[in-house]
Amino acid sequence: AQSVAQPEDQVNVAEGNPLTVKCTYSVSGNPYLFWYVQYPNRGLQFLLKYITGDNLVKGSYGFEAEFNKSQTSFHLKKPSALVSDSALYFCAVRGPMDTGRRALTFGSGTRLQVQP
């Protein structure tokens, strides 16, 4: 079974500083990895995904994520945090095509708080 771990319930960072939100995954075969952001009482907004190719993936709003196969990680990063980045961030994985499981498995979420 596939799984995703987000070890930090909350990450606090000062505005202008770099931020990292951690994610590790477990899946047999090649993973398909996603990051989504959720604002209060809203659905999820897609940030970026890794399917194949370059390990550094660039996404929306200046976010990027680095796929590390040896460490089974897909950490979300941003060079300079904004107060408006404060939200709940979810990492998700979809398993290999041959598993037939098309739905995403989500991590528990990490709340990012950016202080002005």
Added chain:
Amino acid sequence: GAVVSQHPSWVICKSGTSVKIECRSLDFQATTMFWYRQFPKQSLMLMATSNEGSKATYEQGVEKDKFLINHASLTLSTLTVTSAHPEDSSFYICSARELPDRVVDTQYFGPGTRLTVL
């Protein structure tokens, strides 16, 4: 990106009544739609996967007779919570994907529906 809408955005109902939630893909045809529920301060839990014109596939532990899913067209899926009880109160979120299974594409999420059962 693609847009998915949900209606209503919130609903309050009495215990024992049924509630229907609609999920629409506005600018694309969704081969597959997913229904999730989210409890406060928790992650999304997949309830079921639905394909247009076929029966939904429910996750283990989800009662298919209680959570009726109809995917009548390529742009509309509905979730009906039958005989709702207070423990069904939750945030229900749908998502949709456009491309066939052989392609790994992005799921786009609706804004969610908050259901409160009194």
